[in-house]
Amino acid sequence: MKLIHYTIRNLSFPLLIIMTIWAAAFYILILHEIDDETNDSLQNYKGIIIKQFLTDSTMRQSRPDIMTRYHIHEIQASEANLANDIFYDSSKYIDIEMEYEPIRVLRTNFMTSDAKYYELTIETSTLEKEDLIETIFISIIALYIVLVICILFVTRYVFGKSFKPLYTILDWLNKFRLDKPIKPLENETVVEEFDILNKAIMDASDRSTSLYGQQRQFLENVSHELQTPLAVSINKLELLSENPDCTEEQLSDIASIHRVLNGIVKTNKSLLLLSRIENKQFADTKNVSINEISDRSINEFNEIYEDKQIRLNFVQKGILRCTMNESLAGILIKNLLKNAYIHNRQNGEINITITDNSFTIENSSNYPELNREKLFNRFEKQTGNKKSTGLGLAIIKSIISIYDIRIHYQYNGKHQFILTFR
Amino acid sequence: MKLLVVEDEDSLRDTIIRSLEKERYVVEYAADYHEALLKINDYDYDCVVLDIMLPGGSGLSLLEELKTLRKKESVIIISAKDSIEDKVTGLDLGADDYLTKPFHLAELHARIKSIIRRKQQEGEMNIALSNITVYPDRHVVYIDNKEITLNRKEFDLLYYFVTNPNRLISKSALAESIWGDYIDQADSYDFIYSQVKNLRKKIKTAGAMPEIKAVYGFGYKMIIDE
Structure with missing residues (x-):
């Protein structure tokens, strides 16, 4: 109202x-x-x-x-x-x-x-x-x-005359983006309260912009500080593995260290991605087609997991378009698909249905119904799958919360996730 | 081939240099902005491997400097910053490629080779290794001048092996080069295994001299007898 x-x-x-x-x-x-x-x-x-x-x-x-x-x-x-x-x-x-x-x-x-x-x-x-x-x-x-x-x-x-400055402020706030330079708030007024409000809002936005900048800087520093030593370790191991004097046993050890380090890199990247999403660093949006993204990703995953012999039914009842960041849309769909594949069983089944405003994915699995309350927490691994970083659903959650997309989980013998777009 | 490695982290720079020298490149290095600035002003290189965050200045300013000097150096940016804007800025400023740290050494070699080849060969480029010839732009492969059919992933794998001969390549490097960063590499190992097996069979049947050898637990190596 x-x-x-x-x-x-x-x-x-x-x-x-x-x-x-x-x-x-x-x-x-x-x-x-x-x-x-x-x-x-x-x-x-x-x-x-x-x-x-x-x-x-x-x-x-x-x-x-x-x-x-x-x-x-x-x-x-x-x-x-x-x-x-x-x-x-x-x-x-x-x-x-x-x-x-x-x-x-x-x-x-x-x-x-x-x-x-x-x-x-x-x-x-x-x-x-x-x-x-x-x-x-x-x-x-x-x-x-x-x-x-x-x-x-x-x-x-x-009312219209007295509250005009208020609407100017609201309009300005609506256009305010943390990652874009601040436009000055031009709102001349003789009303003292509005003048105070103008100043308070400018102060607050200046502060948040600078905090945002600092946080962004911090993230980049963390990324740099962790990625560089990881890069050094991984590359040194690779150099070491090329040494012809290495025995098979040593190579096997090197391989397992290499694998662990790659796992750390993966977790680090996911955490950085989460922070970047939460800091709204994916601000550029365009009108993306979820149908096309799904189609592309399905092909890739089918190739990777062809050993599992999973039957996939892709039903497109409508065209689902959404204004969002393109890479985030890709990450969202790929994460859901990946979950459906890695928690699936041999010769299992995946059903994907797209309507004009929803994306539904369900998969067969050997795991029982999941705990809804903890489902989207970081590092929550309810299935005990070693291949999972425990960050996939947390990333999904943080993406949908930016775009006002709702997610619903239900279990009917299959694990079903439904995304509802506004 | 003369390369310049600009990287402030000593042990990373050392690793990169050692690995590049194995490929018989002449490698020079700079540890900070000013050293790098002097070197690019005084000498000519075929390729510069450039870190962005450097003591004394940004790698991006070095890129701009190269542009003002009208130098023809190819540049590969290696950066810990994994954001699209940085990639776009770097490529806009004239860099030829962008690698995010941490990367696999095999990946760096593949990219350097591809850049140098692009620079040397005008017109259609191909990579020849013994009796295998790969045309990356057209996605075709000849063995003893006879074309063989490979699926897309097999082709990507072969391309990677051919640009990294006699080098042990980890499964995760192979997975990353085929699927990109995002897909969980650990999950794709089975896929890599079966694809490499098929590829091996195909090139062997076609009579390829180089051979793909599996190294237990780690990855694969393409061996050519010289």
Whole structure:
């Protein structure tokens, strides 16, 4: 979820509640005010009618009118309640309109100077009130919607403007590569926080670049320091083996030392490769075809292990292409293939299936199911095979973690590794 | 043939020189950048075996120096740096080949021979050893002027033997030269064994004078009687 969407989401929820409460309160208040006004005018009217009645008792005791009607009739003293005016809403059938109309009624009692009690009922049509309420209600809804939309747009605009430096930084970080020279971060800003962030990021990237350089240097030095003495030893042994005075027994000893040294060279190279992968020193990428790489490697391995008489089924259900470093892609596939061959049994079987987004390889073997948790650890040799350096799967793991490829191991009588590409 | 070995590690340099002298090359050496710079300025060599990390400067600057001097020396870089960028830089600067340490002496000989041959023979190059003639570019082999058919790996093996006559070659050197660095050499020994056996049979049937001899546990040797 993007920051802007997150902010708007967080903003709209309380906004919705506040606006709703506000709209409801406003509506109720207006309604109350209208009732108040009606009551006031009814009361005014009451004053006028009573005053008229008291001066002129012959006045008509009721007046039918569409807008305002009144009605006076005499009541018993015991029924009279002079203290209170009673207001209430009601409806009345209007002949002209031929329908019920809403009215508001004021009922009050009064006493004339000759001690007669009367009840006065005044009714006024509240048709306008209904209209008014409707208009107010619609206006509130419209205002509410317009307001929410405006707030969201303003938020979006202000957000975009204030957080522009943040997006500049993100863009810069995205393009930042440890093995490429650093481009200066051009991000002028008046905001103090962003300025601090700019400086912190430049500092951090300078530091990591220099650390990366140092580490790379160290790796090269280790490589140099170890490879040179190994080269000396191996070459001296080779010179020694050319000596015609060497007996067969001595040659055999030389051969076994030679083999051990070659094994050390191999392990050293694998370790250096692992470190180089983890230091992201294989940065150049291109669009490679896993199908082609597999095809090429399969032929080589078939020749090398022809003695094992392994049946190989290569099924290409789709074309698998991936943007990655070409040599790493080769190392990845070759390592998986090599595993399938060296841990296989005589007359065994290897099945390779490629789809548009996955590479599956399974092999028969004399070894039981492997322990998933330790499978990718360095120097983990679960099969006890002497030909294995124990680094193959660690190298595979480090390659796939750069490229967001997932690996899954399962055992169904055969050892199966599935690579899933994004 | 006059060669210059530029290498700061004494015992490695010594081994390389001894091995090259066996091939009857005239070998001179330099142990650091300045010594090497003086030698390439003052003398002409057929081939320079050049280490990159040297006291006093980089081997790559020596390459540049050779270029500015417009010298025709062939250069083989030997370096402990095993990265593609370094190889590309070296080859771009005019080196003819790049070997990563540690290497097998047989491999170094094969590369030097191939470079010198390329330089000497304009047009099609071939390597003749007794009655065997190998055309590396076309991948064909003649024995007594009669062409014999070899598969690709057998051809690679024969080429390696022919460039290293009378030299004991380890199985791992053979495996590396055929498969490259990456494939586990120990696993390919069985393959080497059966391929060498086939090759031996084929050239023997065709009447080749040189003979491939197995040396127990170590490797093979191509023997020619002189």
